[in-house]
Amino acid sequence: MVFGGMVFLIIRSLKGQPEERLKNLEKDKDALAQEKARIDAELQSKVKETGSLSEQLQKETSSKDELAGQVKQLDKENFELKNNIRRLEQDRDELQKKVTGYEREEKQNKDKLSSEIKGLDNAKQSFEDEKQRIRGEDEERLKKITEERNRMWSEHQITVVAKLKEICQRPEIGFNFYDDKSLPKSFDGSLKPDFLVEIFAEQYLIFDAKSSENKISTYFTAQVPSTVQKIKKSASKDSVYPTIFFVVPNDLMQTARKNFAFQDGYSFFMISPESLAPILWCYKRITQYEFAEQLDPQDRENIVNVLSGYESFIRNQNAMNLLVVRKAVEVIKSKETLSDEIMSQIDLKLKNIKPFTLKVSDMKKLTQSTEELEKQIQDLTAPKADIERKDLEEVKKALA
Numbered sequence: 422m423v424f425g426g427m428v429f430l431i432i433r434s435l436k437g438q439p440e441e442r443l444k445n446l447e448k449d450k451d452a453l454a455q456e457k458a459r460i461d462a463e464l465q466s467k468v469k470e471t472g473s474l475s476e477q478l479q480k481e482t483s484s485k486d487e488l489a490g491q492v493k494q495l496d497k498e499n500f501e502l503k504n505n506i507r508r509l510e511q512d513r514d515e516l517q518k519k520v521t522g523y524e525r526e527e528k529q530n531k532d533k534l535s536s537e538i539k540g541l542d543n544a545k546q547s548f549e550d551e552k553q554r555i556r557g558e559d560e561e562r563l564k565k566i567t568e569e570r571n572r573m574w575s576e577h578q579i580t581v582v583a584k585l586k587e588i589c590q591r592p593e594i595g596f597n598f599y600d601d602k603s604l605p606k607s608f609d610g611s612l613k614p615d616f617l618v619e620i621f622a623e624q625y626l627i628f629d630a631k632s633s634e635n636k637i638s639t640y641f642t643a644q645v646p647s648t649v650q651k652i653k654k655s656a657s658k659d660s661v662y663p664t665i666f667f668v669v670p671n672d673l674m675q676t677a678r679k680n681f682a683f684q685d686g687y688s689f690f691m692i693s694p695e696s697l698a699p700i701l702w703c704y705k706r707i708t709q710y711e712f713a714e715q716l717d718p719q720d721r722e723n724i725v726n727v728l729s730g731y732e733s734f735i736r737n738q739n740a741m742n743l744l745v746v747r748k749a750v751e752v753i754k755s756k757e758t759l760s761d762e763i764m765s766q767i768d769l770k771l772k773n774i775k776p777f778t779l780k781v782s783d784m785k786k787l788t789q790s791t792e793e794l795e796k797q798i799q800d801l802t803a804p805k806a807d808i809e810r811k812d813l814e815e816v817k818k819a820l821a
Contacts, residue, residue: 609657
């Protein structure tokens with residue numbers, strides 16, 4: 422627009438007269454100068470404005486760049502945050518899986534623990550039931566053992582009393598006797614001995630059947646003083662002969678280390694049932710004399726020999742029985758060297774073998790008749806030939 426105005430002025434100045442044109446040119450020149458000055462001023466103003474705008478633009482650009490940098494940084498941070506969020510989500514998912522696994526494992530553990538607790542409770546109850554069962558079995562076993570022991574003691578007492586009665590009734594002995602159910606009228610019932618033998622007028626020999634589950638020697642030692650005290654406190658102490666016999670089973674007799682004792686004027690002897698007959702026979706021989714000092718010296722010697730012989734025989738028999746039992750135990754233990762298979766076969770075989778028993782009739786036959794005993798021994802040591810002598814002679818003739 423400025424350029425168009427200047428061109429218009431120049432064209433106008435070329436028209437007309439020279440002087441006029443010169444004036445016009447001067448005017449135009451001034452106008453142009455003014456215009457130029459205005460334009461320069463305006464241009465300067467525009468330049469300033471442009472500079473200001475440029476500076477402002479630069480500031481805006483810098484601010485934009487800064488904002489762009491911040492945006493970029495924010496984008497980077499946002500990306501990192503997204504990555505972090507993604508990782509955190511992954512970690513969360515992993516942790517959730519672990520938590521789920523832990524919860525499942527915890528539930529399984531709880532269920533297992535609950536099952537184990539239930540199993541322990543059942544086991545505890547089973548243990549209590551088993552303990553009660555075993556306790557019941559033990560009590561039943563102890564009851565049976567006690568009953569069996571009482572039965573054996575009762576049988577031992579019955580056997581001893583029956584044997585004493587049988588011996589006292591033999592013609593060669595013929596003693597008056599009493600048991601605990603039929604004591605003499607004048608005898609103090611507080612003593613209550615198992616068996617009394619009247620060896621002199623109102624003078625009684627005491628026989629007591631004894632048995633114990635403990636060591637028989639200890640039992641014997643304990644019984645002696647208590648029996649002495651009972652006799653001393655009894656109203657019939659003067660009727661008790663100062664020798665008392667405790668009759669014990671053979672198996673206990675074999676284990677006894679001490680079988681006699683003396684206390685306060687009383688003699689105590691522990692004997693086996695087999696000793697009853699010899700002892701009563703000796704007392705019968707003694708009672709055949711009114712006073713001991715009137716005995717014939719030879720009879721005295723015979724009695725001493727018989728009694729010492731019986732005592733020696735009983736001691737030797739007890740010793741031999743004990744040694745035989747020890748040897749038997751050694752022989753039984755020797756099987757431990759065998760293999761387990763053979764041992765099991767032996768144990769199985771033993772279970773099917775019935776225990777060895779002796780006939781009571783055979784025992785009675787041999788214990789009551791020395792002639793039969795000698796005959797049996799003779800048959801064992803000198804057996805007869807199965808062939809008769811006449812047949813042997815015929816055979817000899819045939820072979821000649």
